[in-house]
Amino acid sequence: MGVAGCGKSSVGEALATQGYFTYIDGDDLHPEANIKKMAQGIALTDHDREPWLHLVGQKLCQTNGPVAIGCSALKYKYRQIIVNEADKTVPFIHLHAPQKIIYERMAKRSDHFMPTTLLDSQFADLEMLGAKEKGTVIDISVSFDQVLASVINYINSLN
Numbered sequence: 001m002g003v004a005g006c007g008k009s010s011v012g013e014a015l016a017t018q019g020y021f022t023y024i025d026g027d028d029l030h031p032e033a034n035i036k037k038m039a040q041g042i043a044l045t046d047h048d049r050e051p052w053l054h055l056v057g058q059k060l061c062q063t064n065g066p067v068a069i070g071c072s073a074l075k076y077k078y079r080q081i082i083v084n085e086a087d088k089t090v091p092f093i094h095l096h097a098p099q100k101i102i103y104e105r106m107a108k109r110s111d112h113f114m115p116t117t118l119l120d121s122q123f124a125d126l127e128m129l130g131a132k133e134k135g136t137v138i139d140i141s142v143s144f145d146q147v148l149a150s151v152i153n154y155i156n157s158l159n
Contacts, residue, residue, distance in 0.1 A: 001073035003122040005106035008070030026071035043121035057085020092135030
């Protein structure tokens, strides 16, 4: 989980390639209307996100074997929708860094629909993992290899 540009897809794809789990990019589950809205620089509302969050949780439940879905899951109530739909324990891995670092990374991307102008709204909505939530926060201001190692260590701690 995490704001746009934090590396959800990159980390998920890298670990899927290494055989840790099946990876599903949450962006692929968004309805076209959501993608168009974000591409136009319009922040999604809770109403826009709700069907998508239900689908994320359903995919977690329906996919055989270990699975990870890259999903912003910015608010506690969003994460609760996912957990309720998945009907099982869902550990969240929050990829996090200061907004300036995320902005710099997003500004270098040319192949993604999400504009940097929406980053402020993402950080405004972001609620860090609470004490009652299963998960961890990974600092992504370090090298990609260090991020992967931290995520792998967390995954291994779950077994």
